[in-house]
Amino acid sequence: MKGYGMFNVGNHGWLEKEKPTAGPLDAILRPIAVAPCSSDTHVMHGGAGPKENRILGHEAVAQVVEVGNLVRKFKAGDTVVVPCCTPDWDEVSLQKKGSNNAHDSELMKSFKLVSSMDGVFAEYFKINHADANLVLLPEGVSVDAALMSVDMMSTGFYGVEMADVQFGDTVVVFGIGPVGLMAVAGARLRGAGRIIAIGTRPNCVELAKEYGATDIVSYKEGDIVEQILAMEGKVDCVIIAGGNAGSMNQALSITKPNGTIANVNFYDATESFQIPVLLWGLGMSDIKIRGGFCPGGAYRIEKMLSLIKNDRVHPEKLLNYKFEGFDKIKDAFILMDEKPRDLIKPVVHINWD
Ligand SMILES: [Zn+2]
Numbered sequence: 001m002k003g004y005g006m007f008n009v010g011n012h013g014w015l016e017k018e019k020p021t022a023g024p025l026d027a028i029l030r031p032i033a034v035a036p037c038s039s040d041t042h043v044m045h046g047g048a049g050p051k052e053n054r055i056l057g058h059e060a061v062a063q064v065v066e067v068g069n070l071v072r073k074f075k076a077g078d079t080v081v082v083p084c085c086t087p088d089w090d091e092v093s094l095q096k097k098g099s100n101n102a103h104d105s106e107l108m109k110s111f112k113l114v115s116s117m118d119g120v121f122a123e124y125f126k127i128n129h130a131d132a133n134l135v136l137l138p139e140g141v142s143v144d145a146a147l148m149s150v151d152m153m154s155t156g157f158y159g160v161e162m163a164d165v166q167f168g169d170t171v172v173v174f175g176i177g178p179v180g181l182m183a184v185a186g187a188r189l190r191g192a193g194r195i196i197a198i199g200t201r202p203n204c205v206e207l208a209k210e211y212g213a214t215d216i217v218s219y220k221e222g223d224i225v226e227q228i229l230a231m232e233g234k235v236d237c238v239i240i241a242g243g244n245a246g247s248m249n250q251a252l253s254i255t256k257p258n259g260t261i262a263n264v265n266f267y268d269a270t271e272s273f274q275i276p277v278l279l280w281g282l283g284m285s286d287i288k289i290r291g292g293f294c295p296g297g298a299y300r301i302e303k304m305l306s307l308i309k310n311d312r313v314h315p316e317k318l319l320n321y322k323f324e325g326f327d328k329i330k331d332a333f334i335l336m337d338e339k340p341r342d343l344i345k346p347v348v349h350i351n352w353d
Pocket residue numbers: 036037038039058059084151152
């Protein structure tokens with residue numbers, strides 16, 4: 001079978017691979033919609049992850065082709081939403097606290113697509129622990145909206161959960177790419193008062209306002225810390241969904257004592273934080289700094305889909321470049337890599353008939 005991925009660092013194209021086979025708990029799926037992500041291009045350029053011969057892609061809605069003999073909830077022909085994180089739910093260290101990072105210190109263990117197995121840009125792909133990870137596409141939820149729930153919405157909302165946004169809180173969101181935009185939408189759903197989004201790209205600014213941003217701050221109009229302190233003073237919560245390691249000091253500069261900084265940005269391994277202790281209140285500020293990525297599995301995605309089905313959020317608005325056909329995965333991936341200024345998120349629809 002064919003799949004789009006990396007031959008080695010920096011080189012991408014169509015790979016030929018054996019069709020995956022299902023173990024007792026697995027499902028074999030065919031994608032009907034996929035969305036390339038900056039994490040895919042990051043891996044291809046040699047960021048954290050595999051270095052060769054890997055099919056990329058971790059955001060998909062798919063059709064079930066085959067299930068293992070212990071899978072109870074799904075059968076061939078079902079249309080399913082595939083979380084980007086698929087924990088091995090029988091692994092005890094993943095049950096201990098959160099499902100993402102194994103407690104025998106294996107970082108991001110549940111992010112298996114791309115990281116430890118072939119991804120979704122393939123004619124067929126495998127999902128482990130199908131019953132605990134997959135969700136039937138609910139009636140009344142579009143494929144596009146479901147596709148945006150598996151990573152963009154789940155990750156953006158996790159930023160809001162980590163930031164512990166409360167009614168009336170003032171929240172700053174760094175970065176209004178697709179994850180930051182979902183963090184804005186999530187902050188509004190959690191009852192934030194003022195939501196200040198930091199970004200410049202016109203279509204993202206427009207969507208940020210639609211999702212609930214009350215104010216937009218642009219670095220083009222001066223130092224963002226000074227702008228925020230002038231308009232609001234310090235804030236309750238900061239969600240970092242873009243920028244670089246330097247964003248942490250900006251976040252600390254605008255966070256109230258007892259406030260929370262939640263990071264969902266994936267840093268480059270070569271970066272480092274250099275935090276003047278005064279920014280963290282000499283260690284006495286009670287400012288919490290958290291970082292993580294979206295929880296995986298069916299339960300999580302069911303919650304995201306419930307918000308969509310009940311008209312609370314419309315993540316499909318992120319998809320502003322649309323492609324038709326399996327072969328177009330290549331074009332969509334290259335687009336993601338080149339990131340034109342107006343790109344928010346691309347989608348490829350695939351009809352196998
Ligand atoms: Zn992604």
